[in-house]
Amino acid sequence: MKHSILAGREVSTWSEEWKHECEVQMLAELPLARRNEVFDEPGKGMKFKRGEVAVAYLRAEVDRYAMLRRG
Template identity: 45%
Template sequence: MSYPQDPPLAYSYLAGREVSTWSEESKRECEIAYLAGLAPPKLSVMLDGVAGSTDREERGIKGVRGEAAVLALRDEIAPVQTVEDNSLKRKRPSPQRRVEVTAPSPL
């Protein structure tokens, strides 16, 4: 695979600067964003795996990369989840602002 001479850049919140979208930093940021978006039960299975499983897909990240990698991921995921939770709370309309939508009457 050949790499572009000037790969596109994207801002990395983990690195605090623009990074190449082809870099390991960008890859890590995408992984953290994906994991942070998972529901807690799915995140737990993805990180810790299914107990007693020998299947690579069900062993989770801990079964493949080890416990230290999972601890590092959890440390990086927590701040992202907090930011996402807060932004979702701000976007959610309050009960007083609900607008009732009615279907148009037939002609």
């Protein structure tokens, strides 16, 4: 079990919640230009693979994660 900033509680490290938190944390740590490449790179970015709705959700989660980290 680990504390999840996004969930605000302990979660299993085997859970989808933890998987999501790790992905959001990794994205949040990237410089903005690189993060935008990961999201938007034509033909292979997340937008291509997961769709615009998923990327919009991840962008919002990255912002929320950063806000929660700042306290």
